[in-house]
Amino acid sequence: MRKNLPKEVSAVKKYSNLELIGKVDGKYLEEVFKYTRDGERRITMSKRRIAGIAVAAVMAVVLGVTAVAACRRGLSTMQGYISDREENHIHLPEGFATVPAEDIGTEIEPEAEEFLPGDARVTGVLMSRDAFYATVELNVSDAGLDDAEYPDYFDGKFNYGKFSMNAVIDGEEEMFGYVGNAPMVSYEDGIMTLVMHFSSSIPDGAEAINVEIGEFGYTSYDNPPDKEHVAVSDKVYSFSVPIDESSIVKPIESVNSAECGGVTFTAAVDNLGLHFYPQGLEPTDENNELISNIVGENEIGIKMKDGTEIRSLYYRQPSILGSGFTGAEEVYFSFETIVDTSQVESLSLGGAVFTFE
């Protein structure tokens, strides 16, 4: 029995046992090398989240929300929409607009006098500590896209491309985000509007984010269940988004605390996600498991001032919720779309309700 061994001998036995970890196949080590900064870092959007955003784009057109026009005015307007899956079928109200980039202090590239074929421009950016969301316009009028195929493109299929994000730190570039696709919100007269959204922390000290996006194609499902990538353009577009502290959205804290599962929480919300903060718990394995179970067993809800309410069980039917993490120090989930925090009345975790001023 290990616990009865003298301390020094038990240490020897412990480490010799754990040498076994080192015997795993080299492919697992290679994966680490490729995944981290020595190779490529991949931020994977869940397919459901992509579908949710693409469907949101469809709804924006169906309900007449002028996403394209809004983008051209420098606003990022996304219709919040819960995808039509099983029980969660709630539409946020029309005109559910995001906070314009200029109102949160994000400096974006000044609009060029001319927006030429091959140019890209950022029309709205929101960043929090843990998520990044931007709408981008690309002038692809020289990419050979056939307007007649527009309905197919807009159906969320036209979503394959190179998409990397590099943080500029002390003048050097460091890739911190890579998404395999950026769903298209709209396409009109050679101008494609895309959404870039992922949950990842902006590296500390980043002065700007340089983005490369392009090499578009789409996924063809003409021969189900097989799918085929069809390349359309080999062009790559690049642009830069300067960052300063004022451009990072800060969470708004709840005015109250509340109890769920025997634990007291406070809450906070920002445009890109929600936070629950367990109170008085050390980050031990047991407490992490406790919080993970509480979150898994209780619905997470967001209620707007107009009465609209959305509830989601993260582990069953992700809808408003994208990726996140749970632990004894913080529960965080990013939203699938942008939320106007000024319109948020409350968050809830099971029966615990957290209100905001």
Place this chain on the structure above:
Amino acid sequence: MEDERIVGLFFERDGAALDEMQKKYGALLKSVAQKITGSEADAEECLNDALMNLWEAIPPARPQSLRAYSCRTVRNIALRRLTYNLADKRSANSSEPLDELEAVIADKGAELRFDDADFRLMLEGFLDGLSRESRVVFMKRYFFTDSVGDIAKDLCISESKVKSLLFRARRKLRKTVYREESE
């Protein structure tokens, strides 16, 4: 120099193989060793020992991934160095990651009865069942003994997320170990 050419130098018994290994992977291998031993001097010795081990092993070994093979070699040497230091109280290095993992697979009265091959199969099955991100975090913590802070920084995720991923992975590993043991 490409790995294939370096392996070729080993096969030709050309000492330049070690120079090229030092040049290409020296910093990585030393880093792996230093995280375990906690000492730069010990890490240097481990690196030298690892290079000698590689010289003796290749040929006949022809590793598919020279980087992974050499990391594994230096890691084992570093672990043995650590146990030597601990046995003689030469090191105060506590090696948190190894303690965390030991707590997961430590028995509650029953000894683990795996042999190396069984444990490897079980562990690889467990790793295959993790998401890619979880698997990378797990390997960085328990193979490379990276700190939580370093993992968070390397992967640009929060430390809370790293801890959460590790916690869930360890929980799953524990279930895997006890399920295998009871079969």
